[in-house]
Amino acid sequence: MRRAFLTLGLALWLAVPVVSLQAAPPSVVEPAVPLAHSLEAMRSAVRSGGPGKDGIPAIDRPRFESPAEADGWLDDRDRVIGYYRNGEARAYPQRILVWHEIVNDVVGGEPIGVTYCPLTGSALGFRRGDSEFGVSGRLLNSNLVMYDRATDSEWPQLLGVAISGPLLGRGLEPRRLIWTTWEAWKARHPETRVLSRDTGYVRNYRRDPYGDYNPVRGYYRPDSRRLFPVMAEDDRLPAKAMVLAFRDARSAAAVGLPALREAGVMRLSLGERAYLVIHDPGLDTGWVFHAPEGRDIDREALRFGPDGVSGPGIEGLEPVPAFQVMWFAWAAFHPDTRLIRESQPP
Incomplete structure (x- = not known):
């Protein structure tokens, strides 16, 4: 290293x-x-x-x-x-x-x-x-x-x-x-x-100086140590575990990817706002929407295309920016984040 x-x-x-x-x-x-x-x-x-x-x-x-x-x-x-x-x-x-x-x-x-x-x-x-x-x-x-x-x-x-x-x-x-x-x-x-690798710079694009994602090794292993200090620590997950993260002006949430894969569709609340989180099996990521309580979602009718996810019950919902990130970094910026580790029914 x-x-x-x-x-x-x-x-x-x-x-x-x-x-x-x-x-x-x-x-x-x-x-x-x-x-x-x-x-x-x-x-x-x-x-x-x-x-x-x-x-x-x-x-x-x-x-x-x-x-x-x-x-x-x-x-x-x-x-x-x-x-x-x-x-x-x-x-x-x-x-x-x-x-x-x-x-x-x-x-x-x-x-x-x-x-x-x-x-x-x-x-x-x-x-x-x-x-x-x-x-x-x-x-x-x-x-x-x-x-x-x-x-x-x-x-x-x-x-x-x-x-x-x-x-x-x-x-x-x-x-x-x-x-x-x-x-x-x-x-x-x-x-x-x-x-393209034709970036105008001389770099060895065949290798990653930190490790590898194919397969995961080096710095990217979930149990490997971080290199720099953080403002807050949280050991609810391994430091480098990847989570799907999103937030609003007052609250933040992180969803464990294994739980999201298992559930397929999740509902959760942050403060007074309700959210719908949908797993995209093709890209292995999640799409997040503001969704009022009681909105019916037919999981079997969901379709995944270039623009994301669509289907009955999705039309008109407001999408929420979300991204995948290592747990330790998200928790350092958002120490009060809600963490979803277990599969939850929609």
Whole structure:
């Protein structure tokens, strides 16, 4: 493991920093996430991750290739981060993003920041407007701290809320990314375009300096130790166990993936709001909706397509941004999170 991190450090030292002067800030909104820690406390808890600012270079001019071309170097079991919008599908291989963490892309006519933190196993998308995101080289709760190149404000990826800079306290608009396998993504989206290894940087995209997801080993093992301190700890699950996480302005929830697979459909409440969580067996992820009590869902009639899940009882429900993440990181940001570990009937 030590040799792997030395290799990563050398590669990052050779990176060329990206400098971009822009006038337009990213698209921001009033944040709809609970803040268990004050902005000041979070700023104080930020730590250096090793590489300096832009030492991990974001991909600003992504190139793409066909599924047939990607099949030449991607294994069906390799992890990809998928995104679909307005008829366009993208696949961002984890083995590329582990070296870059951010792709500034345009999908379906909308500029989006595709972000991935290998230390927390989290992939989140954000509407970026005319701005771009870069990697600050700093971490909060072991999680990627991004910065926007227009204002230099800093954003922990898992929160999407600025903890410093001119946009302090403002939130980013989330976009749903899918953490799945290459086999599953191309089956759902046979027309997808795939991020090319022709990134403009010299990296060994055949290997992951932290370990492997195919099979799971190294840093990604559920029982392996984390590398950086966190603001809160919770031992209800192994630290690196993956959960499906979502939240509203006051509360947060995490659903264990084994429980979701077993249940297929779950109902739960956060405060006064009721939610419906549906397992997608094709992508092995979950879709979350605001759902009033008493709404009938015919599990056998559910259909899974490019836009997610549909079927009787789903029409008109408000989708809720959700994503998969390592348990320790989610619990560090949301120590009061509700955890669903056992299968619950709909």
